[in-house]
Amino acid sequence: MMWNWFRKKYNNNHPDFWKAYVDSFDKKNKKSIQETRFVAFDTETTGFDKKEDRILSLGAVEIINKTIKANNAFEIYIKQDVFKPETVKIHGILKDGDLDKVSEIEAIERFLAYIKNDILIAHHAGFDYGMVNEMLLRHGLGKLKNDFIDTGVLFSKSKHIIYHENLKKHYTLDDLCKELNVSMADRHTSIGDALITALVFLKTIARLDKRNVLKWDYLLK
Amino acid sequence: MKNSIAERISDFLKGFPPFNLLKEKHLLEIATDVNIIYLEKGDTLYKKDEAFHEYFYIVRNGGVSLYHHDTDGNKHMVNINDAGDIFGVRPLIIKENYKLTAIANEESIVYAIPIDLFQSVTKNNVSVYKYLITSFASNAYDPYTAEENTKIFVDYLPHTSQDIVNFQTANYTKNPVCCKETATLKEAAIKMSEFKIGCIIVVDDKKHPLGIITSSDIKNKIATGLFPITTVVTNIMSAPVISEKNDLTVADAQLKMIKYNIGHLCITEDGTPNSKLVGVLTNHDVIAALGNNPTAILKEIKRASRTKTLRAARRKANGLLISYLEQNIPLTHIINIISQINDAVTMKAIEIALEKMPTPPPVTFSWLALGSQGRKEQLLFSDQDNALVFEDVAVDKYEETQNYFLELSRIVTKSLNKIGFEYCEADMMASNPAWCKSISEWKAQFKSWILNPDDKAILLSSIFFDYNHIYGNQNLEKELTDAIYETLEHTSLFFRYLGRDALKNPSPLGFFKQFLVEQDGEQKDLFNIKYRALMPLIDTARLLILSKQVRGINNTYERFEKMAELEPNNKELYESCAYAFKALLKFKTKQGILHNDSGKLIDLEALTKEEKLKLKRCFKPLHDIQESLKLRFDLANF
Numbered sequence: 001m002m003w004n005w006f007r008k009k010y011n012n013n014h015p016d017f018w019k020a021y022v023d024s025f026d027k028k029n030k031k032s033i034q035e036t037r038f039v040a041f042d043t044e045t046t047g048f049d050k051k052e053d054r055i056l057s058l059g060a061v062e063i064i065n066k067t068i069k070a071n072n073a074f075e076i077y078i079k080q081d082v083f084k085p086e087t088v089k090i091h092g093i094l095k096d097g098d099l100d101k102v103s104e105i106e107a108i109e110r111f112l113a114y115i116k117n118d119i120l121i122a123h124h125a126g127f128d129y130g131m132v133n134e135m136l137l138r139h140g141l142g143k144l145k146n147d148f149i150d151t152g153v154l155f156s157k158s159k160h161i162i163y164h165e166n167l168k169k170h171y172t173l174d175d176l177c178k179e180l181n182v183s184m185a186d187r188h189t190s191i192g193d194a195l196i197t198a199l200v201f202l203k204t205i206a207r208l209d210k211r212n213v214l215k216w217d218y219l220l221k
Numbered sequence: 222m223k224n225s226i227a228e229r230i231s232d233f234l235k236g237f238p239p240f241n242l243l244k245e246k247h248l249l250e251i252a253t254d255v256n257i258i259y260l261e262k263g264d265t266l267y268k269k270d271e272a273f274h275e276y277f278y279i280v281r282n283g284g285v286s287l288y289h290h291d292t293d294g295n296k297h298m299v300n301i302n303d304a305g306d307i308f309g310v311r312p313l314i315i316k317e318n319y320k321l322t323a324i325a326n327e328e329s330i331v332y333a334i335p336i337d338l339f340q341s342v343t344k345n346n347v348s349v350y351k352y353l354i355t356s357f358a359s360n361a362y363d364p365y366t367a368e369e370n371t372k373i374f375v376d377y378l379p380h381t382s383q384d385i386v387n388f389q390t391a392n393y394t395k396n397p398v399c400c401k402e403t404a405t406l407k408e409a410a411i412k413m414s415e416f417k418i419g420c421i422i423v424v425d426d427k428k429h430p431l432g433i434i435t436s437s438d439i440k441n442k443i444a445t446g447l448f449p450i451t452t453v454v455t456n457i458m459s460a461p462v463i464s465e466k467n468d469l470t471v472a473d474a475q476l477k478m479i480k481y482n483i484g485h486l487c488i489t490e491d492g493t494p495n496s497k498l499v500g501v502l503t504n505h506d507v508i509a510a511l512g513n514n515p516t517a518i519l520k521e522i523k524r525a526s527r528t529k530t531l532r533a534a535r536r537k538a539n540g541l542l543i544s545y546l547e548q549n550i551p552l553t554h555i556i557n558i559i560s561q562i563n564d565a566v567t568m569k570a571i572e573i574a575l576e577k578m579p580t581p582p583p584v585t586f587s588w589l590a591l592g593s594q595g596r597k598e599q600l601l602f603s604d605q606d607n608a609l610v611f612e613d614v615a616v617d618k619y620e621e622t623q624n625y626f627l628e629l630s631r632i633v634t635k636s637l638n639k640i641g642f643e644y645c646e647a648d649m650m651a652s653n654p655a656w657c658k659s660i661s662e663w664k665a666q667f668k669s670w671i672l673n674p675d676d677k678a679i680l681l682s683s684i685f686f687d688y689n690h691i692y693g694n695q696n697l698e699k700e701l702t703d704a705i706y707e708t709l710e711h712t713s714l715f716f717r718y719l720g721r722d723a724l725k726n727p728s729p730l731g732f733f734k735q736f737l738v739e740q741d742g743e744q745k746d747l748f749n750i751k752y753r754a755l756m757p758l759i760d761t762a763r764l765l766i767l768s769k770q771v772r773g774i775n776n777t778y779e780r781f782e783k784m785a786e787l788e789p790n791n792k793e794l795y796e797s798c799a800y801a802f803k804a805l806l807k808f809k810t811k812q813g814i815l816h817n818d819s820g821k822l823i824d825l826e827a828l829t830k831e832e833k834l835k836l837k838r839c840f841k842p843l844h845d846i847q848e849s850l851k852l853r854f855d856l857a858n859f
Contacts, residue, residue, distance in 0.1 A: 059225075066259045067256050067259075067333075069257075070226045070252060070253055070255045070256070070257065071224070071253050073225075075225060077223075099223065160646060160647040163655075181282075185229055191225045195257075206259075206328065209261070
């Protein structure tokens with residue numbers, strides 16, 4: 001019985017880093033929002049097709065108690081065979097080029113070690129989450145197990161009740177930068193967007209906090 | 222590994238001293254170890270007597286205020302650090318506890334620079350240390366710390382914010398207007414009127430000041446026929462000039478002016494008249510710095526060219542407010558002055574914003590203040606509520622025109638926020654497309670609120686019906702008002718809705734005449750004076766005045782006074798409402814100053830018995846007027 005339960009989590013062919021990642025969710029306990037480590041992340045991809053397209057870079061920053069440490073930012077570029085020249089003008093990553101790139105599996109190992117079992121934050125999180133999950137599946141691994149928060153959804157919730165009937169369906173990251181007065185430096189690099197997402201998250205949280213609605217079930221709903 | 226964030230931090234840092242004195246490689250090394258800290262307004266970064274951090278700080282966005290606590294535990298603001306200013310450098314110089322408290326003055330992002338790393342990188346860089354020591358000495362300009370340690374100057378320990386101003390260096394006019402010693406008086410006078418100034422300095426070839434001519438010299442010596450207008454300036458000027466170095470404090474300047482009975486001090490390079498002239502300090506500059514004078518504050522606002530200066534001027538108005546309340550000056554007078562200052566600040570903020578726009582406005586517009594500023598009842602800093610009306614334009618130009626005014630409004634609301642008026646939480650600001658519209662759109666909007674009232678429309682009306690023109694084309698505001706009053710003639714339902722709204726807040730007193738307090742949350746057991754006492758009076762006054770079709774009176778107490786005039790039968794009730802409103806507003810303002818907040822939540826435990834009685838006396842007219850509303854607008858079963 002015990003054995004079967006473990007088998008469901010992972011099999012013996014899985015690499016050790018995956019097993020460690022999955023196991024870390026067993027002993028997770030909720031801390032206060034202040035003490036919790038949040039990881040804001042973003043991907044730059046060759047396009048928007050989850051099956052066809054590939055992740056070119058992953059960027060992430062951690063937030064603990066309203067503080068982001070520059071020396072603990074995560075920035076990685078991935079070697080890919082899929083390459084679409086027409087998207088270069090958005091993300092600026094060349095096929096060869098002078099960035100140090102790593103293989104997908106190495107990127108996965110390092111990304112999981114970075115995010116641990118903490119709460120992920122992304123803008124339109126579904127897309128980035130999906131792209132990472134596809135990458136994990138290609139290597140025979142399971143899906144991400146972290147809780148996640150979408151800054152687009154969170155922002156809509158923070159708007160005053162009288163505007164709820166004409167809220168925009170999609171707030172782009174650019175919209176939020178404008179509304180919340182966040183600098184758009186390094187927009188469209190994964191690490192730049194990760195930092196912007198982190199700041200947008202902090203500012204939105206501050207607005208929610210003022211209204212005394214900042215609770216875990218509200219955030220993760 | 223590549224670290225783009227560190228690169229971006231280093232790009233920012235290299236624009237500001239002392240980081241601009243570092244080598245790029247060292248700067249990047251420091252940037253890699255920076256912490257990015259987000260602060261909400263009011264968040265404390267460090268406190269007086271707290272153990273020193275391993276970091277010092279630079280403001281990335283926003284502003285962080287430094288406070289000094291005097292021996293009585295009162296807080297005085299010493300300085301506000303804006304983007305690029307470093308602070309918290311004490312531990313870099315001396316490893317001691319903090320002497321000041323740092324609190325975010327607005328929503329801010331600061332970079333924390335690790336001290337150990339900074340020191341190891343800048344070990345041999347003399348210029349960096351010179352800068353830090355100077356900045357430490359002037360920023361922490363510490364009449365406090367020095368004194369607390371040595372106890373020598375203890376008598377001079379500043380106790381009020383006024384004293385702190387006295388010790389600041391005086392702000393003088395740089396590049397003053399001058400003329401040569403060979404010039405004629407007529408030439409000098411033309412120059413003075415050209416630059417719209419009251420004095421001119423006579424200088425020699427080396428630009429050393431010889432004498433000074435003021436408007437009153439011309440009045441006394443020329444207009445009286447004592448000298449002809451063609452006389453040379455040296456015949457008229459007062460000489461020698463009294464001069465000082467550029468680091469004199471406001472207090473010193475004032476003393477010197479009193480001592481020599483003069484209104485102008487020349488600022489020269491070495492402080493004597495035998496060196497180059499660098500500026501002039503007038504008694505107006507001194508008065509402006511001391512600032513407890515509404516005329517001086519208004520002048521300072523009119524002369525301001527930056528938001529930062531406006532902020533300083535508006536802060537002085539707060540000092541004024543406190544001293545007025547202490548002196549028990551009538552509230553109507555205080556309200557007049559403070560609302561004039563608020564309006565002037567807003568006007569100036571709009572003017573500054575217009576200059577920042579690439580082109581002049583495509584059509585005329587009117588900037589409206591709403592809510593408490595619209596009613597001219599805003600004493601303490603509160604949320605900004607505003608709207609913008611622009612002239613009608615062709616349909617194909619509408620979006621373009623609206624976008625222009627939205628951009629303008631964004632700049633204005635941003636600088637008002639910097640000055641201290643918080644963004645409206647419900648986004649009722651001109652920067653919101655819903656509240657930045659053409660005159661026709663606005664008319665349609667009000668018409669729909671009035672003719673199709675629902676709860677949401679009423680919620681919005683209570684803010685939008687108290688508007689007041691601040692800047693631009695006032696005819697637009699008049700046109701809008703005409704349209705609104707015309708529509709009001711066709712409805713009685715709207716008034717019943719407003720009436721129900723005015724009664725929605727339960728009476729402030731319970732059955733046994735005890736105060737009704739908040740039931741839950743952080744506000745538990747506090748009495749909300751705004752919702753339970755002030756708002757019902759404000760809503761009632763608005764309803765009555767609208768139903769009487771009276772225009773142009775926005776103040777709640779003036780509205781009640783007007784009603785007393787219109788309905789002599791109920792004179793007593795209306796007058797007691799006007800009185801109650803003033804008393805309650807004063808009460809709220811005093812509480813706000815005491816607790817450094819809006820003052821709307823009152824801790825009843827902390828009130829004296831007398832204060833409680835006074836409050837209760839104000840509730841009687843509120844109760845009576847609410848009863849009369851029920852009858853007048855037939856609200857009993859509505």
